[in-house]
Every structure is written in C-alpha cells, then in structure tokens.
Amino acid sequence: MRQRVRVGTAVVAPLSGHPRLGIVVATETEDGNAREDLREVAEGLSLAPDLVELCEWVAQAAAVPLPVVLRAALPPGLNTGRYRILEPVPGWPWKKGGHVARTTLKRALGSEGLRTAESDGRILLSPAPPQRATIEWAVAEEGSSPDLSRAPRQRRLFELLREHEDGCATSILLSEAGATRSSLRELIRKGAARLVRRPEPVPVFAAPGGGAVEGLESFLRVAEPAVRRSGAFLWRMPSREQHDAVAAVAHATIEGGERTLVLAPEIEVVEHLVRRLRRTLPDGRTVAPYHSGLGGARAAVYEAARAGKVDVLVGTRTSALLPLARLGTICIVDEPNEAHRAEPGYEGLPIHVRDVALERSRIEGAGVFCLSPFPSLKIYARETRRRARIQELPAREAESWPSVRIVDMRSSGAILSSTLLGACRRVVGEGGRVGVVANRLGYATAVRCNRCGAVRSCPECDLPLTLHEKAGLLICSRCGFREKATDKCGECGSDRVSPTGLAVERVREEISTSLEEQVGLITAGERELDDAPAIVGTAHYILNEDWTAVILPDADSFLLGSGIGAVERAFRLIHGAAEAARELLLVQTRLPEHYALRAAVRGDYPAFAAAELPRLRALGYPPFAHLASLTLEGSGDAVRRTVESRLRPALEPEVEMSAPILLAGAGDTPSWRVLLRSRQRSVIARAGTLVARLSAETRGLKARVEVDPEEV
Secondary structure, X not given: OXXXXXXXXXXXXXXXXXXXXXXXXXXXXXXXXXXXXXXXXXXXXXXXXXHHXXXXXXXXXXXXXXXXXXHHHXXXXXXXXXXXXXXXXXXXXXXXXXXXXXXXXXXXXXXXXXXXXXXXXXXXXXXEOOOOOEEEEEEEOOOOOOOOOOXXXXXXXXXXXXXXXXXXXXXXXXXXXXXXXXXHHHHHHOOOEEEEEEEOOOOOEEOOOOOOOOOOHHHHHXXXXXXXXXXXXXXXXXXXXXXXXXXXXXXXXXXXXXXXXXXXXXXXXXXXXXXXXXXXXXXXXXXXXXXXXXXXHHHHXXXXXXXXXXXXXXXXXXHOOOOOOOEEEEEEOOOOOHHHOOOOOOOXXXXXXXXXXXXXXXXXXXXXXXXXXXXXXXXXXXXXXXXXXXXXXXXXOOOOOOEEEEEXXXXXXXXXXXXXHHHHHHHHHXXXXXXXXXXXXXXXXXXXXXXXXXXXXXXXXXXXXXXXXXXXXXXXXXXXXXXXXXXXXXXXXXXXXXXXXXXXXXXXXXXXXXXXXXXXXXXXXXXEOOOOOEEEEOHHHHOOOOEEEEEEOOOHHHHOXXXXXHHHHHHHHHHHHHHHEEEEEEEEEOOOOOHHHHHHHHOOHHHHHHHHHHHHHHXXXXXXXXXXXXXXXXXXXXXXXXXXXXXXXXXXXXXXXXXXXXXXXXXXXXXXXXXXXXXXHHHHHHHHHHHXXXXXXXXXXXXXXXXXXXXX
C-alpha cells in the first residue's frame, strides 16, 4: 500500500486493537516511531495535503486537538460504523463483500464475537460518506391526456408535471399546486402520472442567464485587478453593497478559471447570496449553499464541491475547511461578525474564519476579500496588515446618510426624552416606521453619574466596572479589582449615580403609553405585532431591516460594556443603526462626546480606529497582544492549587496570567475565569494546550480554553 499512501490519505488503522478511521499527517521512516500495519485505504475520504497543513495550523492556533479539526474537514454525517465482510463464517447471514452496520454485527455476534471477527480479519471497518436519501417523485406519463375539465386541482397538478420533464418531488409539486395527495392519487388512477423513488436532489444550481453584470461595473473595476494579483484585501463598503461585491469577485474568479468560497455569518445571508449569484454568474456556472439547515443534502454538496462541480460555494463557518478544487478566492461577508466563530456548544471550530481564510490564502495561494463597512480592528491595525500582507482596496462611501440627533441626557431623570417621544409621534403620524434598539438583556452592566456622565472604571484596565448588586460590589471582569458600590460620584460628588441599562419591555411600555397605541416587539425569544409602525427589539433583529427612523434610547449600555472589545462593538452597532435608518437616527446618551459615538454617527471608521487603536496599544489589549480565556469549573481550592502550583510555574516567561475571578456558582461547582496574555499567538496557544492537559489530569476540575476570543 506504500504507493497509495501520502499525507492526507484516509486509512483504516488499528487503535487499541480495533480498526479506526485515520488521516495520514506525516510519512516518516526514522526508527523509534510506533508502527502498525495499515489495513485499508478509505477511498473517497482522503484530504489534500494542503488541507491537512491548514488543519494542523488551526489545531495549534486554537489549542484544539488535531483529530477534532480533521473531522471537521471530512464529509458531514460520515458513517464510521460500517464494516465489509471479508471471510464470512458458515452460518453468517452476510455474504462476502457485503457491508453491515456495527450495531447489527454486535447484536448478532455479541461484543466478544465482534472483537474476534475483527482480530481474525473476517470483517474490516469500511467508513463511507452518508448515502443520499431517496424521496418520492411524481412523473407525468408520456402521451397521456386525460379529460380533467371537471377537476381543476388535478388539471393544475398535471400542467405543473408537464412543465417538469423529468418529474418533480411530490412535496414540492403539491405545495406549488395547492393540492392534496387525493388529487394526485386520482391522476395516477387515470394513468396520467406515476410515483417513483429517487435520490434527494443536490442543491447545486446552474445559472440560467447570461451572467448579467448590470450594476456591478464599479465593483468589477476594483475586483478584477485584485483577483488577478491575489493576496489578502480589506474592502470597506456599506453593508447593503457587500452582496454585489461578492458577485463581482466570483465573476472575476470564474473568468480566470478558478472557484470561489464565500463565508457568510448566517443561513439567511447564505440563501440570499445564492439567489443573487444565480442571477449574475455566467451561463451554466454553478452555485451551492452549505449550512446545517440542509440536513442530509449537505454531504452531497460536500462531494460535489470536492469533485469540482461547484463554481461558487456559499456557506457558514463550517465551510472554512471545505475542499474545493482550484480555489481562487475566499470572500468573508460581514467580516467582524462574531457568528463567524463557533461559541462553546455550537457547531464549528473556536476560531474566526478570517484567521482560517488568511492562513489558507498563504498555503493555497487563494485571494481573500474581507468585506465590511467596519473591518475588525484585529486586521485593520497596521501591524497586522503588514505582517499578514493585507492590502486595503478603495473604500466605497454610502450614497445616503440619515439626519442625526444626539440627545444629551445628563442632568435628566427621565428614561425617554421628550425629543425621542416627539420623534416617534411625528414619524408614525406621517406613515413611517420606527425601530427602537434596546439593551439585549435589560440588566445593569455599569454604573454612571447622571449629572456629569462619569463612569466607574478599573484603575488598571480602563474597563467599566461591572455591578454585582447582590454583593454590593463593582468588579473588573478582567483583573478582578473590586470596590464597594456607593451612591456618590467620584468626579463631581453628585449622589445621582445609577446603573446603566434599559429593559426591552420597559422601553416598549413607555413608547406605547406616549403614542397611545400598541408597539411591536422583536427579540430572540418573542415576536409580537411585528407589523406595527413602532417596534422595540434587540439590535440583531431591528438592524436587519430598513426603517424611517432608528432610535437608540440608551447608547451608553453599549458604549460602557465591560468587555475588552465593547467599544468596538458599540461603534459597529451605532454605525449599523445609521445604515438602517432612511431619514433619522436618534441617540440618547450621557456620553455625548464619546469618540466612538461621534465617529459612528458620521460613518467615519478611520477616525474611530485612529482613536481606539492607540488606547488598546497602551493597555496591551488585542490586536497588540493575544489572549487565552480559561473557564475553570471546580472548587476554589482545586482551581487555586492548579493555577498557582502547576499552571503558573509551567508557563513560558512571556505569558502574563491574571488571578482566578469567580464568575458564577452552583453548589460545589463554581466557575472561574483566568486570562493569559502574550504578544505571540503561538505561545498563547501552547499555554492553552497545557491547560487542557492539566485539567484532564486533575480530578474534579474541568477547563474550557478559548484562544483569542471575540469577546472577553
């Protein structure tokens, strides 16, 4: 088998006496290495050497075990419990060469009999991609022409079937015709149609038109030269123009004989892009979606992409490691979006796709386009651009911008100003729609003075202190600094100190009372009266629509977030609110001179970056350092003992470590946060791997490691 094995080859190899699927990651011949005989090459599952190299980089950068990353690059739904019968024993119900599931073998032979069959070489693990499901199709019978004059629903069904020469999936046919199965059964009884079982169709769509590029000319003038010279690019533009930019990059890539991978943050964005690309790609070129909502069809898209049958693949974060033949460009839509990175407990890897894309660009020579009106500071910083050789393309300015009103709420005890309520009444009275963005959770995160606007901040970290009302403390979420919460302002001496944060329901109630009509609500868990002229909701849902006016009744709850990147996220939110408003953006704040607020309402990203990056540099925060966030679950004694006696002495000298900070408690298993910081990502990743090993060796302690998390 030596001639068939290379880096990336999928093989069946023994592990603890049992055959398992493995990926060859190196072919070394030095003495001293453990050796086992390979049993078989797993056809159709091998990875390209470049993709294995990328997986190794991801494993190191994110402190994730390499097998986990390699599994993410293999087909979804992989069947690793299938065996091939090599030498059947007389009396077995299976024939030589047949395939049987492990559960079936175990049920028939027992655990010991299964092990014996494996060790005797009578069966062999034979992993394979999942089989495409078969579904019911309706097909029109050739030459049939029944009299359906008195059966309008049957006639409609028959007409639709005639339009589909090869038949149509029954569920789709009945939905399009608005008919029931009884009508279809009547057609079959009359000999006009028949039912067949066929594999589920693969959602790979060929562009039907001539690749119309009307409206894309200005994008193509920038995209075509960039695609030809390859490399990594930042391309700032209004959010609503990003899909046109993707279409231009894909068109230019196809003209060069290569393929495009588009990474989008959400399934809805994927589907919208697929529809857009079907209208603009050259005639006959193909585009396919790739996301968890496809179910079993996702594996079929994977195989089509690997076989070179997809010209443009549009997917969510799980697509970042997808094998694509002749990959030419990678587009990252809404690049700073946190959804591009998997959170604990969700599908995908804990690393942002921009990092994977940039490394894939280095390995495979593909171009990378990071699209956003406000790229993440992690890649906008000059040092990062120079190190990763990221070039900035000419920015595209918004064609229109709303009027902006900033309402200074200092010295005001009101929740909603008369200016805000008056604006709501005017817009609704003129037939417009108002979107109001309220704090997501509705509880206090920071404490500020209502007279002068001063905020209680950590003297070491320059982060707003988080209010813990039950304990009566203000605590820094980074270093653990704490002080007693008081009613006096340290700046002006006023006793008008209060926590930030307005609950969604409170804002809705106030506006509804003022307007004297019902106000809608849109959050992740609730959706009421979503056709009302005024709707209160969370940013994710409000800012995805267009409004006559967008209102931020408490911008400070975003500007004063306690996370290290809170100011950057607040800038994005306020900028996004301006993009969603056609006529008016109204902002209530007690920090009217805040640089992030002022830059956001002007749509001036360079000005924001010029102010925020020096602050982050002075504090040693990303992008000028790398972090590892360690969440430790265990007793206080176990955590402190492990951190101080085992972790701290084992860290490399350039790694700084915070003290454990208590996050939450439940009985005997409280959670603690420890932050590690270093200027080198590789050093932080090694420290993360060390933590994972120590937790595995320590009874009663669990650890979760996030390297360079998007939010701390």
